Amino acid sequence: xxxxxxxxxxxxxxxxxxxxxxxxxxxxxxxxxxxxxxxxxxxxxxxxxxxxxxxxxxxxxxxxxxxxxxxxxxxxxxxxxxxxxxxxxxxxxxxxxxxxxxxxxxxxxxxxxxxxxxxxxxxxxxxxxxxxxxxxxxxxxxxxxxxxxxxxxxxxxxxxxxxxxxxxxxxxxxxxxxxxxxxxxxxxxxxxxxxxxxxxxxxxxxxxxxxxxxxxxxxxxxxxxxxxxxxxxxxxxxxxxxxxxxxxxxxxxxxxxxxxxxxxxxxxxxxxxxxxxxxxxxxxxxxxxxxxxxxxxxxxxxxxxxxxxxxxxxxxxxxxxxxxxxxxxxxxxxxxxxxxxxxxxxxxxxxxxxxxxxxxxxxxxxxxxxxxx
Amino acid sequence: xxxxxxxxxxxxxxxxxxxxxxxxxxxxxxxxxxxxxxxxxxxxxxxxxxxxxxxxxxxxxxxxxxxxxxxxxxxxxxxxxxxxxxxxxxxxxxxxxxxxxxxxxxxxxxxxxxxxxxxxx
Numbered sequence: 001x002x003x004x005x006x007x008x009x010x011x012x013x014x015x016x017x018x019x020x021x022x023x024x025x026x027x028x029x030x031x032x033x034x035x036x037x038x039x040x041x042x043x044x045x046x047x048x049x050x051x052x053x054x055x056x057x058x059x060x061x062x063x064x065x066x067x068x069x070x071x072x073x074x075x076x077x078x079x080x081x082x083x084x085x086x087x088x089x090x091x092x093x094x095x096x097x098x099x100x101x102x103x104x105x106x107x108x109x110x111x112x113x114x115x116x117x118x119x120x121x122x123x124x125x126x127x128x129x130x131x132x133x134x135x136x137x138x139x140x141x142x143x144x145x146x147x148x149x150x151x152x153x154x155x156x157x158x159x160x161x162x163x164x165x166x167x168x169x170x171x172x173x174x175x176x177x178x179x180x181x182x183x184x185x186x187x188x189x190x191x192x193x194x195x196x197x198x199x200x201x202x203x204x205x206x207x208x209x210x211x212x213x214x215x216x217x218x219x220x221x222x223x224x225x226x227x228x229x230x231x232x233x234x235x236x237x238x239x240x241x242x243x244x245x246x247x248x249x250x251x252x253x254x255x256x257x258x259x260x261x262x263x264x265x266x267x268x269x270x271x272x273x274x275x276x277x278x279x280x281x282x283x284x285x286x287x288x289x290x291x292x293x294x295x296x297x298x299x300x301x302x303x304x305x306x307x308x309x310x311x312x313x314x315x316x317x318x319x320x321x322x323x324x325x326x327x328x329x330x331x332x333x334x335x336x337x338x339x340x341x342x343x344x345x346x347x348x349x350x351x352x353x354x355x356x357x358x359x360x361x362x363x364x365x366x367x368x369x370x371x372x373x
Numbered sequence: 374x375x376x377x378x379x380x381x382x383x384x385x386x387x388x389x390x391x392x393x394x395x396x397x398x399x400x401x402x403x404x405x406x407x408x409x410x411x412x413x414x415x416x417x418x419x420x421x422x423x424x425x426x427x428x429x430x431x432x433x434x435x436x437x438x439x440x441x442x443x444x445x446x447x448x449x450x451x452x453x454x455x456x457x458x459x460x461x462x463x464x465x466x467x468x469x470x471x472x473x474x475x476x477x478x479x480x481x482x483x484x485x486x487x488x489x490x491x492x493x494x
Contacts, residue, residue, distance in 0.1 A: 015382045019389045027393060069401045077414040085398075092394040093387060100386055110386075111379045118453055139427050140416035155442040162449040169456040231417050236401040240394050309438065313490045317445065317481065321474055324452075328467050331460075 018110045022099050030246040031061035037294045044298035068239035076138055076232045083137040088233070088240035091130035094123045095244040098251035103177045105264045105278035116177040117169065120255060121162060124210055127248065128154040131212075131219060131229050134241070138232035146228030149305060150212065150219035156312035157209035157216075163320035164202035167195050167327040168259055181263030191260040194343035195327035200260045202320055204289075207256070209312075211248040214297035218305055253289035254282065261285045314357040315350070322349035437489045441481070448477055 035050070035058070042049025050057035075084055101120045103109035113119060128150055135147020168190070169175050172183040190196030209216035220228030227233075230241045257263060266281035268274065303311070326342030333341065416423050455462070455470050484490060 011378070012385075015385050016389075018382070019386050022386075023390065023393055069397065070405055071401075072406050072408065073401060074409070074413055076416045077411075078416070088398070089391065089394045093390045096390045096393060097383070097386065100383060111383055113376055113379050113383075136428075138416070141418060141423065141427050144427055152438070155438055159442060159445040159449070162446070163452070166449065166452045166456045169453060170459040173457060173460050175453070175457060226417060226419075235405055236397045239397070243393075310490060313438070313441070313481075314485065318478070321478055324474065325471065328459075328471075332464070332467075 018100075022096065022110060026096060026099055026247055026250075027243065029250060030243055031065070033246045033250060033290060034064070034242070035061050036291070037297070040291065040294045041298045044295075065239070068236050071235040073235040073237060074232075076140055079139045079232065080137040083133050084232075085237070087130050087134035087137065088237045088244075090133060091127050091244040092240050092247075094126045094130075095247040095251065097123050098248065098255075101177060102251065102254045103181060103258060103263060104254075104282055105275045107178075108264075108275060108279065109178060112176065112178055115175050117165060117175040117180070117259075120177075121165065124161075124248070124251075125154060125158055127210070127244065130244075134233065135219075135229040138229075140232050142226045142231045143229045146219040146225050146231070149225075150229060152305075152309060153209055153212075153216060153218060156309050157206040157316075160202050160312060160316035160320045161206035161210060163317065164199045164206065164323060165259070167199050167323060170324070170327050171195075171331060177258055177263075181258060181265065184262045185265050189260060189262045193330065194339055194346060195323050195330055196260055198319065198323045198326070198346045200256065202316055202323070203259070204256060206312075206316065207252040208293060208296070209308075211245060211252055213245075213249060213293050215300045215303050216308065217302060218308065249293055250286065250290060253286040253293070256289055257282055257285035310357055315353045318353045319346060319350050322346050437484075441484060441489075444477065444480065448474075 038060070039049040039057075050060040053059040053063045075081055098120060100110040101113070101116050101123075103112070131150045132147045135143040135145075135150070138144070168180060171187075171190070172180050174180070174183075184190060191200055208214075212219050218228075219225075220230060225231070230238055233241065262285075264278035264282040266277070266284075269277040269280055272280065323346055326345045329345065330338045330342045332338070416427070451473070452470075455466065459466065
């Protein structure tokens with residue numbers, strides 16, 4: 001007993017330290033991502049952006065936080081009050097969970113489980129349940145429309161997301177995040193292979209849809225659905241939805257840099273320990289990807305809802321399936337031939353399906369859809 | 374470190390992570406003003422009163438999409454174990470998977486052909 005207790009205690013203490021580190025670092029990262037986004041979009045739109053609170057507007061996120069805290073929390077009449085309160089909790093916890101599964105340096109991962117990639121995707125899709133809870137329990141028309149759009153969007157984009165990421169365990173032979181990074185230190189970054197590049201584009205697109213970022217922000221389309229699923233939320237509960245959205249965006253960026261950009265690998269930065277250099281590299285790669293999502297938001301319009309579903313089912317899923325075969329070809333025929341054949345395969349499937357998708361609707365006399373409705 | 378230890382950490386994290394959303398809501402409850410009024414708590418409807426109840430059943434455009442989603446998500450369940458051992462099972466395993474994916478692809482082509490994937494307005 002005397003021997004077991006201190007060991008047990010040190011394990012729990014280590015767990016609490018890991019937890020405290022994640023919970024202390026992630027929310028400030030999110031706050032400054034909102035700042036980065038507002039500044040970047042302001043520059044794209046030829047404005048200055050927040051520049052009044054503190055030097056260069058750097059205290060703006062804190063001002064926003066105080067504003068959220070002192071705002072009145074309004075719960076609409078007739079809504080399910082318990083679920084209305086639970087929805088923001090349900091969306092924030094899984095998004096923070098994603099950071100336990102991501103490696104930030106050699107051995108610097110909170111939960112190195114053997115099914116890391118699969119668990120990440122399972123957690124990533126739970127946000128939809130929270131969004132649907134938020135939309136449905138508000139008992140108001142706009143949130144309900146936003147929630148139903150979100151469910152449709154997840155149903156469409158979850159499939160290419162999962163299919164596209166399956167090429168990684170095929171080539172690496174493991175779902176463990178650290179193994180994926182190690183494999184890239186031997187074979188080079190996966191972004192430079194034809195299947196890796198395709199999978200990156202598919203995962204980035206489907207990932208934007210999963211975290212509801214432009215051009216897939218239909219669930220909260222502010223110009224048509226007021227605020228979408230969070231129309232009836234105010235104060236801190238509203239702020240928590242924003243926290244979850246940005247935290248998942250950062251998690252997606254870290255995931256993509258782990259899967260395709262070699263994770264923490266990079267030349268050793270002088271005057272830093274090895275771990276510090278690794279963390280700095282993965283942070284730079286991830287923030288570059290976060291910046292790309294902001295850039296997309298600043299430049300692209302929103303998808304139309306009918307085209308959204310068609311794009312996932314008719315273009316992304318066939319390309320993801322072709323990419324699986326392409327990765328197998330690349331693996332069995334090493335060298336130039338395999339690379340060329342898999343690239344040609346994926347590009348030809350993309351050209352074919354995108355042409356068919358963009359083609360005008362065929363006029364059918366009777367369809368199954370007609371008979372059932 | 375065995376996986377069970379890590380799952381224990383994840384369970385602990387689930388409880389610990391609740392601090393991040395619960396703390397601000399609790400703080401806001403003390404410092405934010407609370408003055409509910411009958412007009413303030415109306416559901417938002419651009420200033421008018423909502424007609425009828427919102428909790429109604431209405432026709433979803435995508436219930437067939439949902440069936441297809443189940444098909445392809447279950448496919449992914451089979452795909453991941455195969456992908457992990459892809460190098461060990463060799464060409465036979467690849468051929469078996471190509472046949473499996475091929476059948477599902479034919480199903481997708483059939484659904485497309487039947488106009489199930491069209492969004493009706």
